[in-house]
Amino acid sequence: MKALVALITALCTLQVSAQSPKATPFFIAHVFLQSGDQVYTRWVHADSNGLTLRLLSDTSQIVHYHPQEIQRINVRKSNASTRNAFYGAAIGFVVGFGAGWAEYDNGHNGNINQIGRAAGTGILSAFGGALIGFLTGSFFKTYWIAGREAEYRRLLPKLSRYNAKSVS
Numbered sequence: 001m002k003a004l005v006a007l008i009t010a011l012c013t014l015q016v017s018a019q020s021p022k023a024t025p026f027f028i029a030h031v032f033l034q035s036g037d038q039v040y041t042r043w044v045h046a047d048s049n050g051l052t053l054r055l056l057s058d059t060s061q062i063v064h065y066h067p068q069e070i071q072r073i074n075v076r077k078s079n080a081s082t083r084n085a086f087y088g089a090a091i092g093f094v095v096g097f098g099a100g101w102a103e104y105d106n107g108h109n110g111n112i113n114q115i116g117r118a119a120g121t122g123i124l125s126a127f128g129g130a131l132i133g134f135l136t137g138s139f140f141k142t143y144w145i146a147g148r149e150a151e152y153r154r155l156l157p158k159l160s161r162y163n164a165k166s167v168s
Contacts, residue, residue, distance in 0.1 A: 029053055030074040030140065031065065039063065043075060046159040050152075056135045067145060067152035074140035075162055084137030092129020099123030105149045136146045 022135070027043035031053065041053035041063070050066040077083075100121030104114045143159065145152050152159075 025077050025079040026164065027075055028056075029162075030080050032071040032073075033069050034071050035064070035069070035105070039065075042078075043162045043164065045104025045163050046156060048153065048156065051159075059142075067149040068147050070145040070152065071147065072145060073143045073159070076138075076140045081134050081137035084133035086133070088129035088131070088133020088136075089126040090129070093122040093126040095122075097130075099125070 027050075029039075029041050029043045031039045031041060031051065033039065039053065039055070041055055042059070044054050044062065045052040050064055051070065052062060052064050055061045055063060060129075097118050100118035101114065103121070105119040143155050145155070
């Protein structure tokens with residue numbers, strides 16, 4: 001009966017995930033302007049003329065800022081927190097399981113108690129790893145322009161790596 005419930009749950013999960021749109025990750029830019037305004041946007045394109053960005057609040061609106069208007073730019077990937085939390089949980093489980101296995105090794109290799117304690121330690125470590133991964137994924141990469149076009153041009157090769165494949 002438990003196997004049947006697990007199978008039905010797995011099939012329902014696959015069905016729901018197949019119906020959900022495949023959202024491709026994008027870069028989020030938090031732009032601080034010389035005027036004191038802040039714009040929270042989706043990164044579209046950086047070139048020698050300035051930044052082209054799409055507003056998150058109104059995705060049909062595209063804005064353009066010249067280097068002289070920009071104080072600083074904070075950039076991160078939209079799914080970085082989720083992705084890093086997953087990786088952190090996986091690494092935390094493996095490290096915790098290994099540490100638990102080594103700690104509870106009392107000469108009964110393969111004993112169910114040893115496996116259970118190691119798995120419990122791994123699960124607890126996975127929570128810690130997920131938290132650390134989530135926090136590290138929340139950090140932005142900061143680029144200081146300070147309204148200087150020369151600084152913007154110097155940073156342009158680094159900024160260009162965030163460019164979307166198409167402007168649409």
